[in-house]
Amino acid sequence: MATISQPPAQGSSPASARRRVTQPAGPAKTAYQPQRATSFAIIEQAQKGVPTQQVDQLAELLGISFKEMAIVLQVAERTLHRFRSEGQLDQQTSERLLLLENLTAHGLLVFDGRAEALADWLRYPLRELKGQAPLQWLNTISGFSLVDDVLTRIEYGVYS
Template sequence: MEIAMPARAAFRPDPVLIRRATVREGERRSRQSDLLGAPVSSDYDIVKEVAKGLDPGVITRLTDEGLTRRELEFVIPPRTLTHRIKNGERLSTDESERSVRLVNLLLQAEQLLGGKEAATAWLRQPLRRFDGRSALEVARTEQGARLVEELLIQIEEGYAA
């Protein structure tokens, strides 16, 4: 006895959606490059920049985006930042990692919420999911940043409000 197999539906990606995704990715990379102060066209480019150490100007660019110096103290303490700038030094690998983490969260929130004002407001807002802590507070650690990224994805896909 032969079992009839259902006909397979051929997957045909929507070229319009592919173009939109490509444009969004290009815009995101451009914003990443601007904020990080280094040309990046891939995640590996970011890895290389972090290994070299980012320019301390990334902190100024993040404050220009609406974050406060106090909110950025977890990235680099103010005295250390002043020292690095005065001596023409780059950020350490850890400081660069934290900067990239924050830039990525900010851009993800901007894309989802429609702009930097809405993104920074959301990042500061106490969230029930995080026991009343803001996304910025939770994102001080790598694991916390992953939780914030997951929440943003869930909001985008309609799983969380």
């Protein structure tokens, strides 16, 4: 974890102050950590609508482009931009985003919290998915289930 440099104390040299800095201080960024939710919780949250900032946070975490995110959420890019200006997703788009968030939380558990490993895995063609990458299956609800099943097999060490 980075430490923030403190101003040098009275009588201390600038060189000793520089030694205390381990990393330059930058803007504080809160880490987005998706959480798994029950089916009931997903339905309830989807009915209320999900803030669009979650789309950006999840896309950044998984290294998914805006265009790819629109495909996963099954909306046109223009519609996704419109949702951004409104600040909230509609019910169907919210549900898909929450399913992706659930899948991401499971993937982070399987890959020991390494988002970059999960992002790479999502793009890697798998024999279990007919030679396609998991990301390619996330355009249907059944695809989410298939990909989650593969994560569960990895989690429990069951290889096909």
